[in-house]
Amino acid sequence: MTAQPEIETDQLASVRADAARLHFRPRGTVRCIGAPLFRNQAARDLGCLLDVDPTVVEWSCLPLVLHRQRDSHVPDFLVVREEGTSIVDAVSESCRLEPWVEDAAAEAGYRYGVQSTVIAGHRLANSMDLLRYARWHCPLGDRVHVLAALDEHGSLTIAECLTAFHETVPIAGLSSLVLRRFVEIDLDEARIGPETAVRRIRG
Known part of the structure; x- marks a missing residue:
């Protein structure tokens, strides 16, 4: 399964457009499929870690909309690994996602996870150094x-x-x-x- 985003809905297009106006360093990626779009520094940091994770085949940003009744959520990444495809959100210590998100991801056919970069340490700094040369x-x-x-x-x-x-x-x-x-x-x-x-x- 490849990280191909669904056809854009109005909501998805709006979220992507907002993210496209933001810029975080480093600018380069190596395994991102489609436009690299990040809503905050935590998401950009996690993108750096995905690029140097040997288990990651490819990843894409803001891939789809998850729905539950009147609620909706656009996750940060769709991540393809050899063992399967999952949806991942970058979170900070102050960020808490609604519990329905995991259930909605499962209904869409994906495993769901959250990942913090707070304790990434040398790996994050080193990945950012390397990605300066991504092109x-x-x-x-x-x-x-x-x-x-x-x-x-x-x-x-x-x-x-x-x-x-x-x-x-x-x-x-x-x-x-x-x-x-x-x-x-x-x-x-x-x-x-x-x-x-x-x-x-x-x-």
Whole structure:
């Protein structure tokens, strides 16, 4: 199942139009299908985490309207993972959603969840750093150099990997390889630095 939003209703079009007037950094995404639209910073932060979540295939923003009698709600994301598709709302500590929302999502055929980015820590900061380079693509020559070096050594530090780039800006090229899942780094232990270990992703 892919993250294809339903035909826009007037309400959905209005919510999307309001979100389109807002801008949050970083601007780039890598697995968002359709326009990246965020109603608040919490939603933008969660979008960053979805882009670096290895279980996420793709995601879309403000995908549909959930209804229950006279109430309605537009969730933040439709998220596709290998094990299935779910609806997700980004929440802050002060935000509480009505209990009927989960039931309405189930009736529409989706699992429903809420996720807070309050304790995301280094992962959120690192994902935001990487997504500054979301529009960059690593040239084939540099990609082959980096992957060959990792095949030879098993793992390298970021500082060591940067010397393998000859066709593009090194940190942009390496960020692209991380975001597009050719290589992986630890996003949780600390902020990305020259000593951060880089490993090849296989399969």
